[in-house]
Amino acid sequence: MEGQEKKGFFSKLKSKLSGTSEGLVKKIDRAILGKKEIDDKLIEELEEILIMADLGVKTTYDILEAVQDKVRRKALNDDHALRESIKSEMFNILKSEESRLSFEGRKPLVMMVVGVNGVGKTTTIGKLASRYKSYGKNVIIAAGDTFRAAAIEQLDVWAERSGIDIIKHPDGSDPAAVAYDAVEAGKLRGADLVIIDTAGRLHTKINLMDELKKIKRVMSKVIPEAPHEVLLVVDATTGQNAISQAKLFNEAVGITGIAVTKLDGTPKGGVIIGIADELKIPIRYIGVGEGINDLRDFYADEFVEAIF
Ligand SMILES: Nc1nc2c(ncn2[C@@H]2O[C@H](COP(=O)(O)OP(=O)(O)O)[C@@H](O)[C@H]2O)c(=O)[nH]1
Numbered sequence: 001m002e003g004q005e006k007k008g009f010f011s012k013l014k015s016k017l018s019g020t021s022e023g024l025v026k027k028i029d030r031a032i033l034g035k036k037e038i039d040d041k042l043i044e045e046l047e048e049i050l051i052m053a054d055l056g057v058k059t060t061y062d063i064l065e066a067v068q069d070k071v072r073r074k075a076l077n078d079d080h081a082l083r084e085s086i087k088s089e090m091f092n093i094l095k096s097e098e099s100r101l102s103f104e105g106r107k108p109l110v111m112m113v114v115g116v117n118g119v120g121k122t123t124t125i126g127k128l129a130s131r132y133k134s135y136g137k138n139v140i141i142a143a144g145d146t147f148r149a150a151a152i153e154q155l156d157v158w159a160e161r162s163g164i165d166i167i168k169h170p171d172g173s174d175p176a177a178v179a180y181d182a183v184e185a186g187k188l189r190g191a192d193l194v195i196i197d198t199a200g201r202l203h204t205k206i207n208l209m210d211e212l213k214k215i216k217r218v219m220s221k222v223i224p225e226a227p228h229e230v231l232l233v234v235d236a237t238t239g240q241n242a243i244s245q246a247k248l249f250n251e252a253v254g255i256t257g258i259a260v261t262k263l264d265g266t267p268k269g270g271v272i273i274g275i276a277d278e279l280k281i282p283i284r285y286i287g288v289g290e291g292i293n294d295l296r297d298f299y300a301d302e303f304v305e306a307i308f
């Protein structure tokens with residue numbers, strides 16, 4: 001990317017993430033800047049800030065433990081060094097979960113998208129499909145949330161807008177059959193990427209996790225390794241709930257990547273650090289708005305620089 005354009009992108013990201021900057025970093029700054037010594041009272045204050053900013057208890061403890069360790073070793077002696085140390089702890093946690101999706105040896109790459117209702121699955125699929133299409137990839141999307149007619153229509157709108165093939169069945173039909181057809185179509189048509197939407201909540205007695213397991217199993221009948229990616233979408237505005245959702249879905253279907261949406265305008269964006277620290281699953285994308293260009297690859301340095 002050209003320097004000028006990259007700069008524009010970065011300042012836009014910075015303004016999108018200003019809620020998290022306010023809710024986390026500005027508070028850290030107010031607590032530490034100008035302090036002459038790093039004492040227990042200051043550490044307690046920081047602890048409260050990190051927990052309130054949705055990093056979670058474990059992650060807060062991990063970060064402050066590392067910081068205190070440096071204090072004990074006299075490696076930190078002023079407020080600026082303390083700020084840098086907190087920043088670098090956060091960066092290290094995020095950096096270890098920065099990893100791109102690989103298309104290598106996968107034709108098509110099959111991605112199943114899961115998550116509870118309203119987190120932004122369908123929107124994320126629309127954004128992803130149009131982006132990969134613009135990179136020259138041959139993309140197929142599949143309307144696997146068959147439980148609501150509106151969900152199929154919503155995906156249809158994205159498909160039409162970007163000129164992308166869509167596999168859909170009438171609403172109420174078996175989502176596993178949609179997934180099967182999509183993977184088969186991807187194979188027959190030589191597609192590069194097949195993305196399958198799923199429901200976040202089901203009617204009555206059907207168990208969501210059992211249904212997702214079945215959808216996953218059916219795909220592997222067409223391509224044994226499919227789905228190559230099980231992308232979990234979580235909504236940053238739900239804070240700690242995002243972490244518990246991730247644990248539940250991971251146990252049931254094995255998550256291989258995470259997209260964190262709605263980071264625009266929320267003060268709860270620190271949850272992404274908790275997600276990276278507690279789940280140890282790659283964070284692939286971040287959503288910073290409803291528009292087609294508001295989904296970005298996740299880069300730890302960019303994220304940390306934007307909030308600090
Ligand atoms: N502000 C904001 N809104 C988003 C983002 N991603 C999705 N949404 C909105 O969240 C709502 C639910 O999204 P949808 O894709 O239907 O969720 P699904 O139920 O998981 O498929 C919609 O109004 C989307 O426009 C994001 O990154 N930022």
Ligand SMILES: [Mg+2]
Nearest residue numbers: 121122145151
């Ligand atoms: Mg949906």
